[in-house]
Each structure stands twice: as structure tokens, then as C-alpha cells.
Amino acid sequence: MRDVIAAFILLNAVVLIVTYLTYVERKFAARMQSRIGPYRVGRPHGWLQPIADAIKLLIKEDIVPALADRPVYNLAPIVFLIPSLLIFATIPFAPGLGLADLNIGILFFLAVSSLEIVGLFMGGWGSNNKYALLSAMRAVNQIISYEVPFVLTALIPVLLAGSLQLSAIVESQRGLWFVAYPVIGQLAFIAFIIATIASENRVPFDILEAESELVAGFRVEYSGMKFALIQLAEYTHMFGVSCLGALLFLGGWLGPGSAHPVVGAAWFLLKALFIFLLVTWVRWSFVRIRVDQILGLSWKVLLPATLILLMATGFWVAWSGGRVA
């Protein structure tokens, strides 16, 4: 019973945070583009905008294309959303403040988060639209290509910490955050950010949404609440991966006063927000690159680089025991 309540609280907290991440992103992007961003709904600075958006989407008409594959089409947003929410089960927000601190936490995270491709492809296929189909094909190409380097970069902190448990990885960063680990840490962090952007399908890797070519990609036929679910799933996934980055490289909840769970959780969320804003910053300053260039980058550059880095880390850990002098 206690777990059910905890899961309920966590779920709602995540959804609320994610809703407001859209607001943060819009304000951040607006600043970059010398605009103001949402301002009208709620004072000050339109803070009710995400709620208003959600209500608007809720009361919109739900349209299913006549030739759509109805069961697949209707199920896709849910299949897309569930893995994104599930990944939060293993994330420790602070010492002891998490749903399930599995001893193979990172493995669970990586396995579940890569399931989103199923929902995505279902949406693209079920819509029976050529733009959506093309987008779904691109999605499969891209996500499978980038899942490999993503996993490899995520394994580098695992090697350094000597554990698959997320809380243990954080604890082993008590002396030195892994992003500050000489050479290996910075390279791994850069590779992680690139792979993160690609697996989150954001500019410059957003070829499956590609609104200037494929209009809106796999979600072109979705409207109303189903669209909202897809949107929610994307941002939840993004937030989840940002949390993972904070745990693996930025020392999770560690920081002054982090013995207290609330302070620790605040540190953790701040670090996750930092990674989120980093990705957002990249997003609003680059143009999209082409599908063949994206795949080339993954297989020819990122994959060999992360593989070599992982092997180098392995040798270093075996030789020195992973301790920096």
C-alpha cells in the first residue's frame, strides 16, 4: 500500500514537473530569440500557461483518420507514454527518496527507455499517412543507431563507480563528480549530451518530427488528448534522460547540505534542469541535419569514439582501480 501511494505521488510530481518544463523551455527559447514568451495567462509572466495548454488540449475534438488502423492508432500514445513514466521508478531523487533503488537500476533505465520506439512506430504506422510513415521509418533508423552510443557512454560512469545501482554511482562521486574526472569524464559527458539529444529527437537530430519536411512527423494525425499524451511522453523522456545525466555525471543529489533529503532532491532537480537547458540551448541554435548525415555521425564517429573511450576507461580502471590520485 505504501508503495502504491509513493508511486502515485511520484507520478503526479513527475507530470507536474514535466508540464512546467515546457514552460521553462518556452521562456528560455524566447529569451534566446529576443522575445518575451508566454505572458498573458497568469501573473506574473504567464505562469498558468502550461495548465491552460493542457485544458485546451483536453477539450479539443479527438479526430481519428478514416483510414487509420484504429487499435494501433489509439494505443500508440499510451505505449509511447508508459516507458517514459516507468523510467522514473528507479531514479533516486535523494538518499532513500526514490521508488525502487534496483541494484541494476541503470540497466532497467536503458532497457525501458528504449521501448519508446515501439509506441512511436505504432503511431507512425497506424496513422496511415505518408508523412507519418516516413517519420516512423526515420525514427527506427535514428533511435536504434543512437541507442548504442548512448548505452556505451552511460556505461563509462558504471565502470568508474563499479556498480549498476544508481544510488551507488552517485555515492561514489562524493569526492569527484564524474564530469570532472580527468579527460574521460569530459569526453564521456560530451558524447552523452550528443547521444541524449539524438535519443530525445531534438534539433539538430529531430528528423522524425521535421516540421519543415514531414509537417509533424509521426504525430501529424494526432489531435486533442492523444497529442497531449505524446507531447507529455516526449518531455517526460527528456526529463528522465536529464535526470540520468545528473545522476551519472553531475553527482546526483550531492551538494552542500545534501544530507537532508529535501535539499538533496533540490540539488538533483537543479542539475537535471541544467542538463535540460543545455540540450534546449543546443536545440535553439542549430539547424536540423539530414538523415544520412545523422546516421553517418552515429556509426562512423560517435560509436567508434565511445567504444574506444569505454575500452580506455576499462583499462584505466583495471590498472589503477579507478581512483584519481
Place this chain on the structure above:
Amino acid sequence: MPDLEARRVIELGYGGNERLVMNMGPQHPSAHGVFRMILTLEGETIAAMDSVIGYLHRCHEKLGETLTYAQYPSIASKTDYVAAMTSELTYVMAAERIGKIEVPKRAQYLRVLVAELQRIASHCLWLGTWCLDMGGALGGGATVFLYCFRERELVLDLFEALTGARLLYGFHQVGGTRYDLPEGWAQRCRDTVALIDRRLDEYEDMLESNTPFLIRSQGVGVVSRELAQEVGIAGPLLRGSGVDFDIRRDDPYSSYGDFDFKIPVETAGDCYARYRVRMQEFRESIRIVRQVLDGLPEGPISSKPALKSVGQVRIPKGETYARVEGPRGEVGCYLIADGGPKPYRMKWRGASFSNLAILPHIVPGHKVADVVAIMGSVDPVFGEVDR
């Protein structure tokens, strides 16, 4: 040109060479108005492309026969609505040439001034929308787009102070211009172009060291010099393919000979070359604007009295072709006058229309994503294509 073999659609089988026909437009985020492309795809690669135009046809040439020389200039601006000053200028130049009407020096300088400001505004719009095509409304493209619109807005503010309108002006009239510069306008114009000059440095810094931007534009949509001349493209596209031709220099009109400016030419012929040409044209336009403001002579702004009635201007019998270097290339107007207040026949030559003809030659073989990049680099305005 019809390559029937390339357009043959193989039904979805499992042979490994299936083709898909995809329709893009007329309602599409990157249609630049209402352009329809029918793409035959092999995977992501384009095997053939058909283009359909005509969704914005408004019978401009027939309108030209039914409206008088006093009325039509303000309608002429609606052909190429992004560079309205240029189309107006072409029409009144044609009428003046038949009627052998002398245009005062001040009016000629003012025409050059607004034409070059219009080029700046139009290129701002082009840069923004082109980056929007490549980067998307939810990415870096939107950032460039909004920056460019910020600058375009400044130029439109100048036009608003000058003519009272922001998009379609009615500034020109047969014999000169309708408005003179308001007080303080010249200084404001200097400040604006100085600001835009500084911002151009920012754009170049932002874009030319931006790897995704470079790999999306370099080597994409290459138009060879021969192809460019064969198809008859004009303006920055032509100069991007290594052909050194600009009507402002080679067939000067409206006192362009008085000013010192360079014609930028690039030889690569790809999207990036067209980008470079336009970025340099920005600078040259700014130079010309400064020279006009420095050397603006005093005097009347029109050799004809101010307009009081619509039938006031009569042009004697004759016919001519007048051409102007617009932001997109050669804008031409063929006019036949019969002595009355209305022309007997009028024909537009739109730069976008002939530039668009290059697409089926260069698009096949590229990826879907490149179509919008090439399309954006051609910079068509559909008001001018369909007229």
C-alpha cells in the same frame, strides 16, 4: 524533360525497389506560399519531381488592362508582395519609357533608395525562411527567423514613415514618386542601415561556423553555369552559379550608374553559394543606400502633377519592355499602350517563376530534407509566380 521512367510508380511490394508518391503542398509548412510538389521517392531519395503552380493566380495581367496608369502601380506591388517597391518600379518605368517621360533626378534617387531598402527587407525574409526550412520552427531555424524579422521590421518602419504602408506601398507613379522624404527620415535611415550592418556580422558569425548549417547547405542543389543559363534563372541564383550579370550594372536604369557598388559572384552553384551572394548583396545595398542619402539632389519628385483623378495619366501609342533587378532577379514588364489612360496589353515576367523552373533539374537524387533547403535557397514568392 519528362522522365517518364523515373515517375513510374512501383506498387509496394517486397522487391527492394518500391516507390512512394508523396504530395507536398500546396498547404505545407515549407511551401513558401502555395507550391505543390509531387515527389516520387525511393526510400528517402527523390526519383522525380513534378511541380504544380497556379494556386495564387489573380489575373494580374488582365487587371493591368482594366486599370489606369494611375491606379495600377499600387496593384503592381501585389505581384511580388515581398519586394513590392520593385514591381511598382518596373511598371512605371515601362509606362515612362513609352511616353518618353523625364523623371527628375531626385525621384530617380528616391527610387534607388527604396529599391535597395526593399532588397534588404526581402533578403532578411529570405534568410529567415530559408533557415526555418532547414532548422524547423522548433529549432535553430526559428531563432534566425525571428532575428531576421526583427531587422526586416526596422526597414518596414522606414517604409511606413515614408508611405504610410508597411507591405504594399503605392510609392511610385508615372513621372516620379508620390511622396518625398519626411523630416528626419534620412538620419533614421542611416541609423537603421548601420544597425543592420552590425547585425549582419552577427548572422555571419552565427551561421558560417555552424557545422549543421554548413553540411546542410554546401554541395546541396548544385546548379552548373551551363544549366543556369539554359533554364534562364536570374538574380542571386544566376550569380551563385558563376554568371556575372546584374541589370543594375549591365542595363542601368534610374541613375544606378551614379553609384559605386560591386556585383557579388560565387562559382560553386550550391545553396551555400547562393547564401553568400545574398549576404554580400546585403552589404552592397547598404552601401548604395548610404551613397543615395549622401548625394540626394534637391528638386521636384515628379515631372507630372500630383494625381487628382484616375484617368489623369495618358501614355501615347507604343510598346516596350522594362526590366529591373529585383531581389529575386529580373522583374520585367511588357507594356503596349494605345494612347488612352489604360494600357492595351500588359505582361509580367516574374523572377520567381523562371527561377522555380530550376527545381525539377536539381532536386532528383537529393533527400527529402534537401528539397526544402533547395526550395528555400531559390526564394520563390508565389504572388510573383502565379500573378
